[in-house]
Amino acid sequence: MAPPEKPDLKVLLFDAYGTLFDVDSLIAGCDQVFPGRGLEVCRLWRAKQLEYTQLLNMMGRFEDFWQVTSKALVFSCRSLNLECPPEVRDRLLESYFQVDAFSDVAPALEVLSRHYPLAILSNGTPKMLKVAVEHNGLQGFLTQIISASEVNSYKPNLQLYRWACQKLGHGPDGVGVVSANAWDVTGARAFGFWTTWVNRRGAPWEDLGFTPDVTVSSLVDLLPVLGLSL
């Protein structure tokens, strides 16, 4: 039986990096190139990647996520005094095509996809997302992949959320956004989506005036919230 708070959702909309895909799975590749520094490079790379999307948004400018990811990597290496010639940069960038899904993702999406249309809304380029989805065998569970590149604007810009609603054919209250990124949940909640925060690491919540409707420690834990089970 469904718990009382079960929401009336028409579609589930997943964030990609950090939520479906474990960007920490890129650490090993970084560590091969920069022995002993992989973790440090990977974490700074990710932080700068996000920072750049947000700064571009605020300047009303756009460079696609492949370019942003490339610039973030180059800056991170320079900042850590590591050489990153173009061939190394390109090899590390291409590891984004092989990013691994978290282990809870495929089992959860399989069940959820029998009850809801599932879609992705991500800052990634269409190509980055398509290849990573296929690399992890998730394409059969998804009805749409919506990219920030379609509107030249990154999360949490309202324009991108509006575009997602238009493509999904539902207003924000029919859309359940699922994200592991607290800022993403905050932006989605501010827009009016029903939100789930995936907190796999037991991190504290970041309070910017909104709280997620539901917090789960894995995508599988979302199933009982929606009255489902594995």
Next chain:
Amino acid sequence: MAPPEKPDLKVLLFDAYGTLFDVDSLIAGCDQVFPGRGLEVCRLWRAKQLEYTQLLNMMGRFEDFWQVTSKALVFSCRSLNLECPPEVRDRLLESYFQVDAFSDVAPALEVLSRHYPLAILSNGTPKMLKVAVEHNGLQGFLTQIISASEVNSYKPNLQLYRWACQKLGHGPDGVGVVSANAWDVTGARAFGFWTTWVNRRGAPWEDLGFTPDVTVSSLVDLLPVLGLSL
């Protein structure tokens, strides 16, 4: 003699935190409260503080810099598994009133103030800025202190830059923005200000489509650019 690129500026507009004031001067206070963890707390605190201003901007919301700084501190401590009861939080927050200016600031502002009106444009609240300016004896050099709180919007939002131009009575090409924060310089340059990046630590530039007009390693090094000397 002035170098050929000497710009025709009517006023100089300084960023505060990181540019005039050394936020690393708060590390000692953090370290007293959290022995051995001061650096880590202080760096995460600052990163979250900036992130929150940018996220609030993107959501079109505003909480003043004192609130943001408080939330950033609380999150940082939780995230590092450190206890931060309200009295500790308040004591650390109040250290923002005693933040130290970099050693090059007073000598440079003294010379510059004889040739240009000098102002501050900062995310800080009017009170935070006024107290920190007076703590460092800089009030005599400044004609205006412009705060993000006046327009409820943080850097690099165009609205805040427009407000600064209005208060200064000059268009962006007459205003020289001086900042140590690369994202701040980028936003200011995108708006049309003449920009100086103060790079005291020899950091690499962050390329988001704009470069500073001038890069200096201290405020004193800005003097010869403007045809001045100590």
